[in-house]
Amino acid sequence: xxxxxxxxxxxxxxxxxxxxxxxxxxxxxxxxxxxxxxxxxxxxxxxxxxxxxxxxxxxxxxxxxxxxxxxxxxxxxxxxxxxxxxxxxxxxxxxxxxxxxxxxxxxxxxxxxxxxxxxxxxxxxxxxxxxxxxxxxxxxxxxxxxxxxxxxxxxxxxxxxxxxxxxxxxxxxxxxxxxxxxxxxxxxxxxxxxxxxxxxxxxxxxxxxxxxxxxxxxxxxxxxxxxxxxxxxxxxxxxxxxxxxxxxxxxxxxxxxxxxxxxxxxxxxxxxxxxxxxxxxxxxxxxxxxxxxxxxxxxxxxxxxxxxxxxxxxxxxxxxxxxxxxxxxxxxxxxxxxxxxxxxxxxxxxxxxxxxxxxxxxxxxxxxxxxxxxxxxxxxxxxxxxxxxxxxxxxxxxxxx
Amino acid sequence: xxxxxxxxxxxxxxxxxxxxxxxxxxxxxxxxxxxxxxxxxxxxxxxxxxxxxxxxxxxxxxxxxxxxxxxxxxxxxxxxxxxxxxxxxxxxxxxxxxxxxxxxxxxxxxxxxxxxxxxxxxxxxxxxxxxxxxxxxxxxxxxxxxxxxxxxxxxxxxxxxxxxxxxxxxxxxxxxxxxxxxxxxxxx
Numbered sequence: 001x002x003x004x005x006x007x008x009x010x011x012x013x014x015x016x017x018x019x020x021x022x023x024x025x026x027x028x029x030x031x032x033x034x035x036x037x038x039x040x041x042x043x044x045x046x047x048x049x050x051x052x053x054x055x056x057x058x059x060x061x062x063x064x065x066x067x068x069x070x071x072x073x074x075x076x077x078x079x080x081x082x083x084x085x086x087x088x089x090x091x092x093x094x095x096x097x098x099x100x101x102x103x104x105x106x107x108x109x110x111x112x113x114x115x116x117x118x119x120x121x122x123x124x125x126x127x128x129x130x131x132x133x134x135x136x137x138x139x140x141x142x143x144x145x146x147x148x149x150x151x152x153x154x155x156x157x158x159x160x161x162x163x164x165x166x167x168x169x170x171x172x173x174x175x176x177x178x179x180x181x182x183x184x185x186x187x188x189x190x191x192x193x194x195x196x197x198x199x200x201x202x203x204x205x206x207x208x209x210x211x212x213x214x215x216x217x218x219x220x221x222x223x224x225x226x227x228x229x230x231x232x233x234x235x236x237x238x239x240x241x242x243x244x245x246x247x248x249x250x251x252x253x254x255x256x257x258x259x260x261x262x263x264x265x266x267x268x269x270x271x272x273x274x275x276x277x278x279x280x281x282x283x284x285x286x287x288x289x290x291x292x293x294x295x296x297x298x299x300x301x302x303x304x305x306x307x308x309x310x311x312x313x314x315x316x317x318x319x320x321x322x323x324x325x326x327x328x329x330x331x332x333x334x335x336x337x338x339x340x341x342x343x344x345x346x347x348x349x350x351x352x353x354x355x356x357x358x359x360x361x362x363x364x365x366x367x368x369x370x371x372x373x374x375x376x377x378x379x380x381x382x383x384x385x386x387x388x389x390x391x392x393x394x395x396x397x398x399x400x401x
Numbered sequence: 402x403x404x405x406x407x408x409x410x411x412x413x414x415x416x417x418x419x420x421x422x423x424x425x426x427x428x429x430x431x432x433x434x435x436x437x438x439x440x441x442x443x444x445x446x447x448x449x450x451x452x453x454x455x456x457x458x459x460x461x462x463x464x465x466x467x468x469x470x471x472x473x474x475x476x477x478x479x480x481x482x483x484x485x486x487x488x489x490x491x492x493x494x495x496x497x498x499x500x501x502x503x504x505x506x507x508x509x510x511x512x513x514x515x516x517x518x519x520x521x522x523x524x525x526x527x528x529x530x531x532x533x534x535x536x537x538x539x540x541x542x543x544x545x546x547x548x549x550x551x552x553x554x555x556x557x558x559x560x561x562x563x564x565x566x567x568x569x570x571x572x573x574x575x576x577x578x579x580x581x582x583x584x585x586x587x588x589x
Contacts, residue, residue, distance in 0.1 A: 154528065155498065160452075160500040253524070254526065257526075257573075258412040258413070261412050261413050265415050314412060319412045320411045320451065320452050323452040
């Protein structure tokens with residue numbers, strides 16, 4: 001069996017896999033043959049993070065890869081969250097024994113190629129659930145109520161920026177790996193990933209990096225500012241739009257200061273620098289306004305400190321983070337689960353990368369859910385933001401049709 | 402020199418902490434678990450920015466009241482409003498909300514620390530303001546927003562107290578450190 005045949009039957013099998021976009025190398029990495037799977041909750045989170053402080057990957061395939069869900073990250077900040085009616089795991093990390101690099105050629109790094117080939121079973125039968133009408137929550141009416149409540153909170157200075165999430169859901173059986181690559185052809189986002197397990201599946205074309213650590217350097221690249229490519233035809237025009245648009249510009253400023261703050265909790269004094277302020281990135285339907293901010297980590301920094309300082313990522317929540325999370329958790333009724341959590345890998349305390357989980361489909365309990373959020377702005381109306389949300393969700397909702 | 406930064410759980414507190422740390426030994430404490438013994442040991446108390454209004458933070462108001470003649474006190478944004486409130490000022494909503502704005506402010510001739518009639522570009526995050534007229538025997542408004550005339554700096558002439566409504570910690574304030582430096586270095 002050659003590498004390409006192995007990959008093909010692996011994708012067609014029902015084995016647990018994770019596929020992760022490596023935007024630096026412009027390829028994909030597939031992880032499988034998991035020897036450890038850790039379901040996280042608030043009681044074992046710190047034990048897990050402390051264990052990772054001492055972990056150092058030696059083999060090419062070795063790492064811990066997985067996600068921290070939104071509810072877990074809130075609990076980590078001592079905040080109360082809505083209870084999830086279904087037992088969705090609050091965070092899961094996997095330790096693989098096989099890594100396949102998907103590029104112009106396919107490379108396999110594995111503990112045992114023989115075991116890998118033996119483990120590949122035949123095609124699974126996909127069951128087709130025909131019911132695929134998309135439901136939205138909250139309704140426009142409820143969204144408007146929350147929106148107007150938050151407007152009052154902004155006027156009273158209780159939050160400076162707040163983002164309400166909306167959930168689109170339907171029932172349809174998805175071929176996760178196939179859909180992921182289909183999506184990547186149209187919308188190749190730098191932080192894309194997919195998780196396929198027997199318990200749940202995730203497809204995400206996240207554009208947003210939360211942080212990368214290389215050595216003692218940490219970099220975050222928050223996105224604040226979105227505009228439709230229907231209205232704007234070039235990157236240059238998008239740049240002008242963001243510069244001239246007061247709302248987008250001020251929102252972005254706030255997030256830059258917020259991220260500088262979060263980095264400052266774990267970095268050496270005066271080491272936090274704005275590397276690149278407000279640059280434009282182009283996607284399938286939208287342009288984004290992005291900044292790069294870096295810092296030098298404290299010596300002996302712990303993973304638990306990094307997670308607590310940085311997660312959940314502020315750009316998708318609002319500002320100031322703690323009080324804004326409190327207001328959100330009071331009004332939002334649907335558990336966010338993976339949405340605005342973080343997915344990434346950990347090879348050592350000096351080598352890790354985590355994103356912000358947005359633009360994602362979670363397939364769980366026979367249900368697909370897509371969340372999107374947008375900010376409450378005083379001179380904006382609920383209906384405008386409701387529309388902006390739909391735009392952000394569009395490339396994913398296309399897959400659920 | 403020992404500095405105590407009282408954090409009102411803001412997302413800008415640690416930007417301020419990095420600015421302050423070059424002036425002495427800095428400790429950051431959440432507003433709800435500051436011990437009086439820690440306050441007593443500090444030379445300078447700094448009230449951080451934060452969400453809401455001064456009356457949401459009775460413990461911080463109490464610390465201000467107790468230590469305002471004994472320690473040097475600095476307040477940023479909400480911290481400015483805490484000082485104003487402690488001096489009998491009223492904090493009210495402003496018509497235009499400044500979240501993430503970079504604007505000009507101007508000094509007047511009442512400042513002990515800053516040159517008269519000087520303009521600075523500063524970053525701002527506030528929806529509330531000090532209501533005027535504000536009459537205080539010890540405090541002077543020494544900077545104002547160029548656009549709205551809202552109070553931007555409060556300085557005490559009798560005690561060692563200074564509050565800034567804007568954010569010297571923001572990247573929108575060029576040379577933010579010079580504000581802190583001038584406030585810390587000058588004795589009353």
